[in-house]
Amino acid sequence: MSLAEQVLEGNIRAAARLMRDIDDSRPQAIDELKQLYTRTGGAYIIGITGPPGAGKSTLVDQLTASFRGRGKKVGVVAIDPTSPFTGGAILGDRIRMNRHSCDEGVFIRSLATRGALGGLSRSTSDVALVMDALGMDIVIIETVGVGQDEVDIVKEAHTTCVVMVPGLGDDIQAIKAGILEIGDIFVVNKADRDGADRTARELNTMLEMRHALEGSWSPQVMKTEAQRGTGINELTDEIMAHRDFILASGSINNFLRERNQRHFMDVLRDTLFKKALLFIANNESLDSIVTRMGDHTLDPYSAVEEIVSKIMPDADDRDKV
């Protein structure tokens, strides 16, 4: 039985193995994913993002418990900042919430932000796909809300919760403005802290301006104290309300089209690049290209044009057909 078939039967070990293969970019993982793809689409994906220090992990832990209490199986994909030196995740699964570790209805997986190859959002969506195939009703993706990679990841989610926290300083305001537009729900966590009401008020003001421009779904600002579990039930309700809204309004269709197109583009870019590297390895001397660039006798643009004209000799002609 293939790994994919085992995953579809709910085999957790098979799922873990497939995720490891995805993480290691093993070619055989792609064959398994192909099998899974046509038999998934059932899981509801929730993105949790926000600046470092906002208490996202604790919030995700509480949301997991809340969805479990409602009879849902929950998968969690936590994106950890990677050490660019070692290539490994800085926070591993080990230090993540252990209270769900005996619960077969919870599956937690950490991913490291390692690859520059546009690979992070792709492997995130692949891991979410495996969780979907495994029968998880809810998949929560947790990521630090800074940087383009992280924004791309959040685009995978049906519902995105942006977590803010009072009093993180001025620069944070800029990030806030950046992620303001990607949130379906806003959470002011650590709401017992000074300034929580002000943060919530500021968010509401900014959101009113946004809502006036767009119409449709009107994002709410929720207050939580994840540490104590305060406000979690209300947040879960609001997430389900957003789900109901996108289903009823049909806006989920646009969302899915955009997501599928992005998946296609990501795989396309990656595949072309890998093929080209293989071609270069077999036919050209990368070393001599780099040496000539070092002498400043060859620029990278001319070097690439030369290579591409060999790999895709007819592409330009065919464009004209």
Add this chain to the structure above:
Amino acid sequence: MSLAEQVLEGNIRAAARLMRDIDDSRPQAIDELKQLYTRTGGAYIIGITGPPGAGKSTLVDQLTASFRGRGKKVGVVAIDPTSPFTGGAILGDRIRMNRHSCDEGVFIRSLATRGALGGLSRSTSDVALVMDALGMDIVIIETVGVGQDEVDIVKEAHTTCVVMVPGLGDDIQAIKAGILEIGDIFVVNKADRDGADRTARELNTMLEMRHALEGSWSPQVMKTEAQRGTGINELTDEIMAHRDFILASGSINNFLRERNQRHFMDVLRDTLFKKALLFIANNESLDSIVTRMGDHTLDPYSAVEEIVSKIMPDADDRDKV
């Protein structure tokens, strides 16, 4: 006279125009960059990175003044977090330091972290190239030190300064560990704050472990108060000391080879993808691919295989030659 030639003569307006063309990904910018490439390499590039709120902009402002005082021309490329909604930079040039605005020896440019196309580090290096061609002796690249994109940007710099600040909370420790390995110099800014000595001590301990592993350059932890200008002169000295070290030890050669190879790879990936999109636009229906993916009758991997076999029909055969 071409834009490139005007830039090489020190024409600031031409440089600004070329940077705008780079930003807008205009094809003609590439022809200009080709001309510049073989006539650059003189500028020394300094990367400044660290978490939001560390006071990087003020520090860059002070470093600019310091290098000006030493008779150097200074270019600054500031990477601003982008609003994913509007596509624009959140902090524009306008709110950046104005005290150098009448100084012809200073050229400041903000770049937005807009493109997912691996484009940020590439356009950063292209903008740095234009500043080099314009005759800037020093180019400072300032970026928020979170996320893979930002780490990639810092790899452009000959000397990377990682800016920390006391008391930003626990999660910051994780980021600290992530950027620990990419710093040549560490700066504890806002050193008048509580906990500055502790932060410096912790950094020193972690760095001693790193140094023991690697040998060679031994990164120092510098304390600054950028707001008052304290410690800036010493930081400038340390940057120049690192420069002397990489020149004397020859480690600059490895650095340049890696950088050139990365530039080549970036341009290659981007060019292949653009060509493929053009091919699809002229020959296939992206719409029908996405629709079949939406029905879950086609997976993205099979869809890409089909397309790539048309664009690079012979690549596999040729690999075997």
